[in-house]
Each structure stands twice: as C-alpha cells, then as structure tokens.
Amino acid sequence: MCRVSLIPIRPGGQGGPRNSAQPAADTERRDAARNRELLLRAARGLIEECGAAGLTMAALAQRAGVGKGTVFRRFGSRAGLMMTLLSDAEAAFQGRFMFGPPPLGPGAEPLERLIAFGVERIAWVLEFGELARAAEESPYNRFDVPAAVLWRRHLEMLLREAGVTADPWLMAASLSATLEPERLLHAVEAHNLAPERLAGSWRDLVTRVVRGA
Amino acid sequence: MCRVSLIPIRPGGQGGPRNSAQPAADTERRDAARNRELLLRAARGLIEECGAAGLTMAALAQRAGVGKGTVFRRFGSRAGLMMTLLSDAEAAFQGRFMFGPPPLGPGAEPLERLIAFGVERIAWVLEFGELARAAEESPYNRFDVPAAVLWRRHLEMLLREAGVTADPWLMAASLSATLEPERLLHAVEAHNLAPERLAGSWRDLVTRVVRGA
C-alpha cells in the first residue's frame, strides 16, 4: 500500500528551467530577465545574511518580490539555484585548469598537474564550500552534473598521460571522491583539520597512484 | 531577516532515542519493547513493498498502529531507523573483518586484507545498498557515525601495518570515500558498471597506495 512515487528526473515539470547566470540566448522576455536579476541579487543578499544553509525558497521569493512558482521556474530546484550562483566561480576554475598557466594548466608534467589540481580544488572548496555543499543536495545525479563530469574527465586524462593505464575512468572517480566538498568541509569544520594537511595528503595519494605501477 | 535555525545535533529533543535493534539494556517498559518490535516488523514489510526510498515515517506509524511521535522517539530520525535496520548486517560485517578468517580477518598480509576489505565492502553495499543510502541521508554527521569511524580506523591500522606512514588517518578517509554506498550504487545503477570492475579498481588503487612509497 504505497503510492508509487516515481523518480522526478527533471524536476521542472514540462519545460526545463533556464538555470544559467548569463542572459541565456537572445529570446527572453524582459520580465523574465528582470526577475532573474532580482532573484540572484536577493539570493546573494540572503546568503550573506543567513548563510547558504539558511536560505529558503519562500524567503527568496518574498525578498525578490516574485511568486514562489517563479523561483522554481527559473532554477528548477534549490540545488539548481545554488549551482547557478556558483557558475561563475566554477567556470573560472575550469578555465584555469584547462587553459591557465602551469602547473595547473597545460605545460607541466601530468603528476604536477594532478597535484596542483587537488591543491587548488581544496582551496576552492574551502572558499565556496557552503554553496557547493548546498548545490550537491540534489536527490539524484550530483555525480553526473556537467561540472563533475568535466573534472573526472580531466583527472582521467591526466592519469592516462601519467601512464596509469588500469581503468583510469574509475580511478578518476575514486580520486574525485576524495575531493568532494562535503568531505573536505567536514574534515576542516568538525575535526579542525588544517587545509595544508588536506593538500599534503592529496599530494601523497596521487603521487602513490601514479608511481605505484 | 532570517530565523537563526540552529543545527540540531541530536534530533530527539532532550533524551536521546534508543535506536538499537537489541532490547537495549534491562530497564525498558513493556509497551516500548512491543512497539519497537511492531515498528521494525512494519518497516521491513513496508520496505519489501515500496523499497527503502518509498518508506515514509507516517506510513510506518500507521502500519505499526502507533503514533508518529512514537516512531521518532524510538529512532530519532529516518536515518536512525535505517541504521537500526542495518545494524545486524553491519555488525556481521564488522565481525568478519575484525575477527573472521583471512584474508579479510587477521592472519593475512596487510595489503591482502586491504584488498579483501574493499572487495567485501563492495559486495555488502550492493546487497544492502538501498538501506545504506537511506541511512546516510542524515543532514550532518554521516562521517562520524560509529560504523564509519570504525571502518576508517580499521583501514588506518592496515595502512600503518602495510608501512604507509604518511598521514594514514587522512589516507584512510580518502579510501573510504571511494567505498561510499552512494558512489558505488550510482556507478552500478546509472552506468551499468559490473561489480567486478569496481573490485578490480579498488585492488589497483589500494595496491598503488601501499606500494608507491
């Protein structure tokens, strides 16, 4: 005796939400654009006051002066909103590891790039962690969000370049598990772990993985 | 303008819930014991019919013929209920890696034990994964649940025995991240990954970590 309650793959009803930070293509109604700006501004303000964990969708709607339905139409879900708020920082990080200067960007040895990736990622999480954690509260996915897929592919590529031939896809998945925001934040917040220690452990782990052929 | 909403460390109000499967000490009122049995029986039935994800606390209360408050008094939270339901399987697994026969239990080489630990854990997660996933939906902790602490300590000990001297505590944390139910289940369910491939990758990872001094 249980309602079947099938899994909502795409929470936004029929039309997928436009959850991007940029104006999202040419055709967009003025009111929609204005409301998105209003909502993003209100969200940032609310987070500044209450923290990301303290933001509720109803409060956001009220502060922005729009209906709750509009909030969900824009962002699809709370996690979608958080991802939108993160998208600039995320894109900047992506740019750095794909096109930036070594050792993070191309030009350095694969192992050095792997080390730099983790170290920078740890710093990134410690800066934007509260948002990142909130963005991962999506009921499903979270592993198949575009950004996460991209990191894993990047790690996989570096592993291959470094000569790790045994199932680099899964190895990249394991390594990225180590870098998940929730884990890192928990270590720092609950155990008072120094960020440098996290970075050191990452260096050690990835070095062993590459060298231990 | 936001309600401060402080973090509920222990959800059960003043007195902690008795969320153990066994009768939990000598002094327990008859009605409480009877209701716990009723609730556990009802929970198992409900999960059989609807899956762990489909179990709601209200439905459980109704099926057991008790009030909703009683359910939360017993188990503290939904995650607490799931942990209680898992506790037998969990204890059995703990017994095997602590006192059982090699290569999982004592007697084998540390690296062999590490490999066996991951392989058995993967099999365990694939068997009880739905429950385990539901048990990890606790808003905070999840890393500091007794069972999780115990695995990490076990991994840490094996790493030390295997000669891994560089921050074995964090290394154990990284390794256990690889084995988290949500990750493993996602790989198997969403990417149709063969369990043997997971096991193979674990073997490879842990071998590299130990050998790559």
Added chain:
DNA sequence: AATATAAACGGACCGCAGTCCGTTTATAAC
C-alpha cells in the same frame, strides 16, 4: 490599435520530516 498566443507569473496546495505538548500508562513503593 486590435488580436493572438506562447511564455511567464503567483500563490494555494501537497507530501514529508521532524517537533510539541497535553494525555495515558507501566511500574514501583507503600
């Protein structure tokens, strides 16, 4: 300017986890 229409809007509504607090009851003491 009038009209058509697809898009956006808004807020009542739903289901669920978790809480509160007045009521009931098992147990022990006498």
Added chain:
DNA sequence: GTTATAAACGGACTGCGGTCCGTTTATATT
C-alpha cells in the same frame, strides 16, 4: 489496592521543497 511518577504515547502542528493550474503579460502579427 492506592498512589506517585517517570516514561511513553499520539496526533495536531510547523517549516520546507516542490507542483499545479488558472491568470496575466510581453511580443509578434495584422
């Protein structure tokens, strides 16, 4: 048997994420 009391009980209530659907409106077309 009576009484005291701590424990357990139950269900109305709250807050939140998310949905539905009737209403409004921006924009294109004529």
